Amino acid sequence: xxxxxxxxxxxxxxxxxxxxxxxxxxxxxxxxxxxxxxxxxxxxxxxxxxxxxxxxxxxxxxxxxxxxxxxxxxxxxxxxxxxxxxxxxxxxxxxxxxxxxxxxxxxxxxxxxxxxxxxxxxxxxxxxxxxxxxxxxxxxxxxxxxxxxxxxxxxxxxxxxxxxxxxxxxxxxxxxxxxxxxxxxxxxxxxxxxxxxxxxxxxxx
Numbered sequence: 001x002x003x004x005x006x007x008x009x010x011x012x013x014x015x016x017x018x019x020x021x022x023x024x025x026x027x028x029x030x031x032x033x034x035x036x037x038x039x040x041x042x043x044x045x046x047x048x049x050x051x052x053x054x055x056x057x058x059x060x061x062x063x064x065x066x067x068x069x070x071x072x073x074x075x076x077x078x079x080x081x082x083x084x085x086x087x088x089x090x091x092x093x094x095x096x097x098x099x100x101x102x103x104x105x106x107x108x109x110x111x112x113x114x115x116x117x118x119x120x121x122x123x124x125x126x127x128x129x130x131x132x133x134x135x136x137x138x139x140x141x142x143x144x145x146x147x148x149x150x151x152x153x154x155x156x157x158x159x160x161x162x163x164x165x166x167x168x169x170x171x172x173x174x175x176x177x178x179x180x181x182x183x184x185x186x187x188x189x190x191x192x193x194x195x196x197x198x199x200x201x202x203x204x205x
Contacts, residue, residue, distance in 0.1 A: 017061065017079035017090050023103045023128040025072040034118045041066075041073050041105075041125050049127040050077055052089050054104055056127075060086045063128060073103065075128050089130055102131040152177050 026038045048066045052058040063077035079093070080086040092098040109122035155177050159169035 017081045017086070018077070019079060019093070019130075020065075020074075020076040021101055022072040023066075023075050023101045026070075029117055033116065034120060036072075036120045036123075038068065038070065040120050040123045041068055041103075043122075044125055046126070048075075048125055050079070051104070051127045051129040052085060053131055054102065054127070054129045058085055060089050060130065066125070066128065073125075073128075075101070079130075093130065098130055098132065100131050102129045103127070104129065 024036050024041070026036055026040075029035050044066060048063050049056075049059060050061040050063050052060045060083070061077055061079040063075050065074065065076040067074055079090045081090050089098065103125060104127040105123040105125045107120055107123050110118055110120045112118055152173055156169045156173040159172055
């Protein structure tokens with residue numbers, strides 16, 4: 001079985017172990033010169049396990065959703081914080097020490113191009129793990145819940161986590177933080193931060 005540390009996750013703000021993110025992203029070359037294509041994980045014929053560091057004896061929770069979308073393999077689930085390992089992993093994730101996802105799979109169909117890049121077209125998915133190191137430089141955190149943002153510094157940090165540069169994050173914070181607070185109040189703090197800022201990508205800096 002092969003493993004790839006490709007994606008990122010976020011912790012939900014309800015503080016009970018819920019996480020969501022991408023186990024893999026489609027279409028770009030990772031650090032080991034592989035490309036995973038859309039459709040690779042279209043057929044999932046088993047219960048996909050949530051593990052820590054790909055260790056089968058470290059089952060840490062349950063994935064409720066494992067499905068492809070145009071961007072990649074989206075996963076959502078809950079870490080079992082009632083177990084010692086689950087609680088430890090969750091604390092690491094909350095502190096930011098742990099933020100990456102990795103998929104464990106066997107390849108069913110692939111090909112190499114003229115540059116030696118392997119194109120994975122079909123794979124049999126076994127597990128998605130929380131891991132220490134990513135392999136895909138284009139992997140981004142999917143979203144940040146608004147309850148995680150208490151001040152302008154949190155707002156700016158969340159922008160950086162969503163892929164904005166330091167300069168862009170500072171600029172958007174200066175223009176958009178007050179609007180965010182207003183929208184947050186109107187939505188009773190249930191709206192996702194990424195939804196609020198999606199229109200700000202048109203800002204010119």
